[in-house]
Amino acid sequence: xxxxLTIVFLVLLIVAANKDWDSAGSFCTIxxxxxxxxxVVLSWSIVSGYTLESKINMxxxxxxxxxxxxxxxxxxxxxxxxxxxxxxxxxxxxxxxxLYPELKADTLVEKQIEIYTENNKKIKELKEKIINISxxxxxxxFGR
Numbered sequence: 001x002x003x004x005l006t007i008v009f010l011v012l013l014i015v016a017a018n019k020d021w022d023s024a025g026s027f028c029t030i031x032x033x034x035x036x037x038x039x040v041v042l043s044w045s046i047v048s049g050y051t052l053e054s055k056i057n058m059x060x061x062x063x064x065x066x067x068x069x070x071x072x073x074x075x076x077x078x079x080x081x082x083x084x085x086x087x088x089x090x091x092x093x094x095x096x097x098x099l100y101p102e103l104k105a106d107t108l109v110e111k112q113i114e115i116y117t118e119n120n121k122k123i124k125e126l127k128e129k130i131i132n133i134s135x136x137x138x139x140x141x142f143g144r
Contacts, residue, residue: 003039003140003141005031005035006032006035006036006039009028009031009032009035010028010032012028013028013029013032016028039140042136042139043140045132045136046133046136049129049130049133049136052129052130052133053130055126056123056126056127059119059120059122059123060123062115063116063119063120063123066112066119067116069112070112073109
């Protein structure tokens with residue numbers, strides 16, 4: 001769409017230059033410049049979007065590692081405290097950490113939970129960027 005608009009402004013600019021239309025030439029020059037800058041910005045956004053999937057995979061893998069570490073830690077703690085808390089179902093390690101105040105207060109566990117939630121926020125932002133890229137492609141060249 002923008003590429004088509006840029007071509008139209010370029011043709012109008014050439015016609016205005018040949019016909020000595022000063023005001024139309026200024027308008028076409030500004031329009032052409034704005035379209036060209038917008039094309040560069042949108043193109044950069046589309047090109048930078050090719051790495052988003054690998055970033056999402058990286059954060060997902062890191063979260064899986066954190067979950068595995070937390071599962072081991074919670075399991076060890078549950079074995080240690082089994083007579084106090086009884087046998088609980090094996091639920092998500094993040095959920096179980098919230099049930100054990102001693103684990104929740106542990107700074108290592110606290111830091112891992114913070115990293116886990118930050119990673120989830122980053123994954124959400126990256127997925128949002130992927131959605132926006134399809135809009136950029138449509139604006140740029142009616143693409144998908």
